[in-house]
Amino acid sequence: MTKTIRLALLASTLLGSAAWAQDVTLTIESWRNDDLAIWQEKIIPAFEAANPGIKINFAPSAPPEYNAVLNSKLDAGSAGDLITCRPFDASLELFKKGKLADLSDLAAMANFSDVAKSAWQTDDGKQTFCVPMASVIHGFIYNKTAFEELGLTPPKTEAEFFALLDKIKQDGTYIPMAMGTADQWEAATMGYQNIGPNYWKGEEGRKALIEGTSSLTDEPWVAPFRQLAKWKDYLGDGFEAQTYPDSQNLFTLGRAAIYPAGSWEIGVFGPQIGGAFEMGAFPPPVPAEGDKCYISDHTDIALGMNAATEHPEEARKFLEWVGSSEFATLYANALPGFFSLNAAPVEMQDPLAKEFVSWRESCEPTIRSTYQILSRGTPNLENETWTASANVITGAETPEAAAERLQQGLASWYAPQQK
């Protein structure tokens, strides 16, 4: 009796595994639930057509819950084969715990620059554990129709920028700039991190801060706060209670002339504006004529492999494809504003996205200053920067006091800054 059961069990397992062997299904964990349709309709069919026998299942969860959901799935052993990687410490932590596989030997890694890979590498840069997918670029989106109406041209320098804002303000038809401080991160991400790299000279300043040779109270790190403090006069009425969606709507409804932006807005703004006016973009203005320009080209999203996957070969095959220029073209065009990190140039259709990406040629790219290493401790530099930037704009703190507070917070736990 037991024998028959055993045989039956054995037979069923064999049959079961035989059925599986025909088609390998790889599941992708992701927080980009906005992109579900794009994956299902464009990206996955392209891969499956070229690679019969591998099926891909894109299974996203909600962005705010992603980190928590992913961690518990990985601990429980139920996570998918491919893991979408957050930049820096969140993924590094997973790699250190052995949850993400080392992908340094992937052939496709050669297609990416060191800056592109830095978000998914160990601190010494020796091991890379995710294939970079996309970055977002900061800059200013403006209402081209309004600019033409008022006879304005995009500014090159800080002085020109403020002269321009003054003109829009005097005219009174438009709110000069759409930004609020209610959500705080707008002030830090679209404000401080947007205009800052021009002052701290991009990677040079960011690295100096990590090494401890420069501090947040030095002029290059205080200057962006000084500029932010001046923004106050050009924001809409009641900007203190204006939220991120409020700012987006003010701009897309044509009530504001300039929007301090991240390139991810391109895909959102286009359909919302629906042709009511034309958009243009300019990079953050440099402090003085002839200065070299720097832009925040922030590495944001990558794909890694679950170390416990049952199909490592197929997963690696997919990752090689994600690192190819074919994927880069597909992804960048499906999601304008998420720029491929691939070293091979990608042909894009969207004119605004093209404008943003063209700055990579003329300006030096860098990543957000607070993301690598500096936000590992408590108080967290990134979160403190949110509050500080919002405070500087509302006038609750002077630029110098905000910088001083950030420096003290950083020095309280980060050894290289404790000298």
Add this chain to the structure above:
Amino acid sequence: MAQRKAFRWHIAVFLAPAVLVYTAIMIVPLFGTLNLSLFNTGEGGRVFVGLRNFATLFGDPRWSASFWNALGNNAWFFLVHMLVQNPVGVALAALLSSPRLRGAAFYRTAIFIPTILSFVIVGFVWKLILSPIWGIAPGMLDAVGLKSLFAPWLGREGTALTTLALISVWQFVGIPMMLIYAALLSIPDEVIEAAEMDGVTGWSQFWKIKLPLILPSIGIISILTFVGNFNAFDLIYVTQGALAGPNFSTDILGTFLYRTFFGFQLQIGDPHMGATIATAMFGIILLGVGFYLFAIQRRLRRYQF
């Protein structure tokens, strides 16, 4: 006589479901949290640190500044409720119990309805009403010529917390109103009639006869308000986000605990410090409730009819 009373099993049986469920979902996690606050991550995993987490919370200038700021805001939040919600609730109940009021059932329902709404809806709706860009508040003030009084209240450090407290009062004023209303209705007519015979009517009747009779209900409401306020989190989180802006001026213990325990944005969660804050909150609420039970509840006079 010699026969001992049989053990009354039915008592244990009837208590068991409630005791078991309550223990499993409340008491065990509570002790788990208290226990968690005595540990921290050190070399090679979790280590016992005794009360060192509390020393950090109260001793480290950053932690203690955040903690006292949250506690101070929480106290103000509670004070606004005590000074506005409960007197208004009592006043509404007194009005509703007046026999001459027409449409009492309508008012009662209308005032109570916000209580059953979700925090998310209340927070979102008020945020829209008060929005300087799309809100109806600036327009309404403009209509009566008081536009100059409008300010982005939720965005200013000085006004944000009070505004939120008043939103919460708006939402929950129905609860004290209903409890007091029930207490007022339960006052026997004979007592009122006797008072009228003695010439105690109107306001003096309320102060001298009714108020002493509803004091125990007011006590219960105060303690419910206290516990509710010191556990509050949702409204602030929904309207101001986990960073409780502007500049932490609306940060209360609940949001401080959330940020610490679960982490926020790039900040990775710290369950040990989070549990420490939770324990401190537990202590504060325990002290408050204990004070009420021993110092106030026992002195309240109750009247039997």
